[in-house]
Amino acid sequence: MLKARVFTAVLLISVFLSAVFFLPPLGWAAFATVIASLAAWEWGALMKAGALSRVFLAVGMLSACFALALIDPAGVGIVDGSSDGVWRLGRLFYWPAAFFWLVLAPLWLVRHWPLPASALAVLVGVIVILPAWLALIQIRSVGPWLLVIVMAVVWCADTGAYVFGRALGRHKLAPRISPGKTWEGAIGGAGVVIAYGFIVIPHLPPFLSGNHLIFAVGLLFLTAVSVTGDLFESLLKRQVGLKDSSRMLPGHGGILDRIDSLTSTLPLVALVLLSGSN
Structure with a gap:
């Protein structure tokens, strides 16, 4: 299992970095669309949907991404355009995502609501996946290094939480949702993120780093939101009796297992960038 996990991790990192730095804008959009479609297929498992319904969810997400790119390629960020043009669709998707992750998702975690097998569950899936898809494209349109730096915030939070949780963890963060997570791990992860942030601060836009x-x-705040995204998916998996969202990635579970924290953080970062571009 360890060999499979390490091999998959190396492969994922290699594919991701190659895609983010070498693909043209349209190619990167296609790459992000594949990820979003696979995530939608896995979302069907959290809804307890049948095999055919899960295929429809994947095709529906693929179609939605394709339609947005076709109708407004500049607004998506896959063709050159003004800064205002690139962020145009962000106003439509990032504010609902922010409301969900900052208000509804924490309440969901407290109340332990189940995910209904209905159109409402599909709507929740769209809010979770589609703004993250758009953020992947739009943040990368500002610069591939910026996207890597932003995503590394989540990776630092996860790594720090794991290391400090294993070494010092005593107090459970959310025992009914994810028994392995501890407050000590979360605090340690936040500390790693702070240290990382001040290392990369020279490479960030001035409006992001002007006030230390x-x-x-x-x-x-971003670290806390990343934990919310992680716990939200963990809650949904626990409610339907799943350990992983799928077995697509040997040793790592599924796509949603790898991007759960990114679905909550990327749209908020993109919203800040949108505000800063105006």
């Missing part, structure tokens, strides 16, 4: 105190608070 606000920047540090923003990093802590």
Whole structure:
């Protein structure tokens, strides 16, 4: 299992970095669309949908992404355009995503609501996946390094939480949802994120890093949101009796297992970038 996990991790990192740095904008959009479609297929498992329904969810997500790219390629960020043009669709998708992750998702975690097998569950899946898809494309359109730096915030939070949780973890963070997570791990992960943030601060747009105190608070906030995304998917999996969203990635579970924290953080970062571009 360890060999499979390491091999899959190396392969995923290699494919991702190759895609983000070498694919043209349209190719990157296609890459992000494949990820979103596979995530939608896995979302069907969280809805307890049948095999055919899960295929329809994947095709529906693929069609939605294709339609957005076809109708407004500049707004998606796959062709050159003005800064305002690139972020145009962001106003439509990022604010609902922010409301979901900052208000509804925390309430969902407290109330332990089940995911209904209905149109409402599909709508929740769209809010979880589609804004993250758009953010992947639009943040990368600003610069591939910026996207990597932003995504590395989540990776640092996860790694720090694992290391500090294993070494110092005593107090459970959410025992009914994810028994392995601890407050010590979460605090350690936040500390790693702060250290990382001040290392990469010279490479960020000035409006993001002009005030160091606000920047540090923003990093802590982003870390908390990443934990919310992780716990939200963990809750849904536990409710339907799944350990992983799928077995697509040997040793790592499924696509949603790898991007759960990114679905919550990327749209919020994109919303900040949208505000800064105006």
